[in-house]
Amino acid sequence: WxxxxxxxxxxxxxxxxxxxxxxxxxxxxxxxxxxxxxxxxxxxxxxxxxxxxxxxxxxxxxxxxxxxxxxxxxxxxxxxxxxxxxxxxxxxxxxxxxxxxxxxxxxxxxxxxxxxxxxxxxxxxxxxxxxxxxxxxxTWLSHGTTNEILDTLGSSVLNEIVNPIKKAKYFSIIADETTDLSVSTQLSLCIRFVNCDFTVNEHLVDLAVCPSTTAESLHQLLTKAVISLGLDLSDCRGQGYDGAATMSGMVSGVQARFKQTYPAMLFVHCIGHQLNLAVQDSLKYLRQGTHALSILENTVNFINASPKRLNNFREFKASSDATSTSLRPLCPTRWVMRLPAIDAFLKQFSVVLDWLETISSDTTIDPVTRNKASSHLMSLEKFEVYFMLRIFQKLLTIINPIHVAIQKRGISIGQVRSLIEQLLSTLFASVEDRQQAIDFFLVCERSAAQMGVQTPVLPRGVGRRTARIQATNHDDGTGGSIIELYSTLHCNIFQKAAAAIISRYCMPDLAVVSYIEEVLLHKHSDEAMAKICTLYQQDFNAAHLHVEQVQLKSYTAHKNLSISGIEDLRSLFASNESLAIMMPNISNLLKIYMTIPCTTCEAERCFSTLRRIKNYLRTTMTQNRLKNLVLLNVHQAEAAHLNLVPIVNSWIDQATVRKNTF
Known part of the structure; x- marks a missing residue:
């Protein structure tokens, strides 16, 4: 032969x-x-x-x-x-x-x-x-064999994901923790990178058990995980975690430990988490607000706690031709995600009042249930409660679209900053527009009157006896003080929300992001250029970058193109591959900018998969098996396009008995 x-x-x-x-x-x-x-x-x-x-x-x-x-x-x-x-x-x-x-x-x-x-x-x-x-x-269907097959398939999918990351060079790490049903702390690791066509990608690459939740242990775990993928941490340009001190601590947190060795690993505290905390800061210390939300939560729990009461409420709602939307409990942790629950409750506010009144007066029902229904009814009939729920609905309706938008995989830090600035403009406009606050109060007052809610009153005085003033008719001016009270409350809530967002958004490394943006748009100061050149001295040549800036300016002028923001620059480089070759320094800096993470949403998304796979029937599976199952389920598209022929061949070649059988 x-x-x-x-x-x-x-x-x-x-x-x-x-x-x-x-x-x-x-x-x-x-x-x-x-x-x-x-x-x-x-x-x-x-x-x-x-x-x-x-x-x-x-x-x-x-x-x-x-x-x-x-x-x-x-x-x-x-x-x-x-x-x-x-x-x-x-x-x-x-x-x-x-x-x-x-x-x-x-x-x-x-x-x-x-x-x-x-x-x-x-x-x-x-x-x-x-x-x-x-x-x-x-028959090769034993537990050991199936575990080997899963390991082979999981490794194959992981290789399909990691190869583009290696080709892209620059990347960022995103990590978050959760506790599974076996009470083990699971750490999910995702990688964010930018392709040659300037498309942002975020992929789950590892799921590991944390032997300890100290900063040192988590730092070692993340380092080992990244190195095992064949990636070089010196090419890492960003890190995104939640606000736990273990992760984001400025002295000995995980992010600080990484930055001691790799200063270019800019840290971003998940902006979605920050926005949620800002809403929480602005509302949870407001007495009227927490009282209104607790009444909503207690009422919903009262209805949903008993199958008999819930069925009774549904039948009552059906007979009154009300909306079929179900009442939802408040999200215990994400304040922005409480909007659907508030929306559903306010849509059925009148029905809930009528139902509670019916239950409280029904002598066939036990006294304890009647008394609880009467208590909830008295609380909901107060105008202050209804007004606070409406103002929460208004505030969260403004914030929620921004919160949803910043959770997208492909969004850049510049786009997030633009959205936050637009949100702040809207909030400050609501603070400054006193007439808007007055109109909002009048709308709430009319709506409350139609549903039989009590008319608004001034709060009781503290200390000496004070006059009790009630609003009866705004046309004769007797209710002016009440309008002042509620319009001021409206403005204060929006002002607190704006102030909380500003204080939460002031992260040190975001200043570096601003410097990068200024350099890319050729609007930089000497301080910005010096900072960028020092931080990224291995990624580009400062002298060459200056030449390329002039070259880019001439190119856009010749083509009659306007570059007003980073997104315009990204679109330009994505549509013309030759520009990345002609201007490698600008191209590298743009990729670094887009690689910086915005949120930890991708790391959190796999937790839903984890809960579906490691349910109460499957809590004893090994960690390696769990990791492979999660990877294959999360990356369904990549798994569906696997070429099984070489994968099966490599598995056969691992043992002589397999070669003789297949």
Missing amino acids: LSYDVGKDKAFCTICKWAVTNKHVLLTWAIDGYSNWKKGKSGVVKHNESKSHRDNATTKNVCDGRSSTSLLVSKKSYTKMQQNRKALDAIFSTMLLLARQGLAVRGHTDERSNLHAVMGLLAKYNLDISRWLNQSSF
Whole structure:
């Protein structure tokens, strides 16, 4: 089978050249030619013993029609191996399907598992799979084998994700923690990077158990995880975590430990988290606000706590032709996410009042329930409670779109800053526009009167006896003081929200982000350029950058293009690949800017997957198995496009018994 080409000075395998269309053929011996003469003898022996060469030799003998006993045995063996391979391919495909869909592989017994159920279904339509499952010898469906297959599939998906990151060079890390059902602290690690087409990507790459939650332990865990991916931390340009002192501490937190070694790893406290904390700061210390929210929460819990009461409320609501929206409990941690609960409650406010009145006066109901209903009714009939719920609804309606927008994967830090500035402008406009506050109060007052809510009154005085003033008719001016009270309350809430956002948004490393933006838009000061040149001295040449800035300005002027912001610059470089080649320093700085993380939402998204996969029935699975299942479920698109042929081949090559079977 060995031939030699004098002109090329290379050896070829005639059998593999004949079978060049076979997927398992070795291109070195079939097309390119073998020329490593230092290892000539060992190379020939190795190829002669390789599985692909033996398979091709058997196939060629069968096709040539040789009928010797050895060849007939080889033909039978080859046919059986091909049948076995079809069954193995089915096992890999089934495992991949179950993992992608987040379904359990095992069951109470192996015979009742999802893996055996799907394989049994396939066996009805494929004789090779049916024969494989019915054989008395190994079927390669043991727990150990399925774990190896999951590990192979998980590693393959991870390679598909990591390869573009290595090609992009610059990246940022995003991490967050949660506790699973087995009371283990799980740390999710995501990587943010920018492709050559200037598209931002964020991918989950690891899920690890934290042996300790100290800053030192988490720092070591993250470092080990990044290095295990084959990434260089010296290319890391950002880090994003929540506000826990362990992660964001300025002295010994995880971010501070990384910056001691890698100063260019700018830290961003999750801006979505910051926005939520700002809303919390502005509302939770307001007595009227916390009182109104507690009344809403207690009323919803009173209705939902009893199936009988809940069904009674639904029937009452259906008879009154009210909206079919269900009452929702308040989100315990995310204040911005309380908007849906407040919306649903206010839409059914009148129905809730009528239902509570009906329950409190129904003598067939036990006294305890009637008294609770009466208590909730008295609380909800106060104008102050209704007004505070309406003002919370207004404030969160303004903030919620911004909160949703900054959670997108592809958003840049510059776009986030622009959205925050627009939000602050809206909030300050509500503070300064006194007439808007008065109009809002009048609308709430009319709406409350229609539903039978009490008229607004001034709060009781403290200390000496004071006059109790009630609002009766605003046309004669007797209610002016009440309007003043509630309009001032309106303005104060919006002012506190704006002040809280400003104080939360003042992060030290965001100043560096502003410097980068100024340099990219050629609006920088000497201080900005000096800071950037010092921080990123390994990423670009300052002198070359200045030349490229002039070059870019001339290019945009010649093309009649306007670059007013970073997004315009990104679109320009994304639409013209040659610009990145012509201006590599600007291109690198732009990629660094876009690589800096904005939120930790991507790290938090996998927690939902974690809770679905590691449910109360599956709390004993090993960490490596859990990680692979989460990776395959989160990255469903990448898993669906995996080429299983080389993956299965690599798995077969790991053991001799597999080579002899498949």
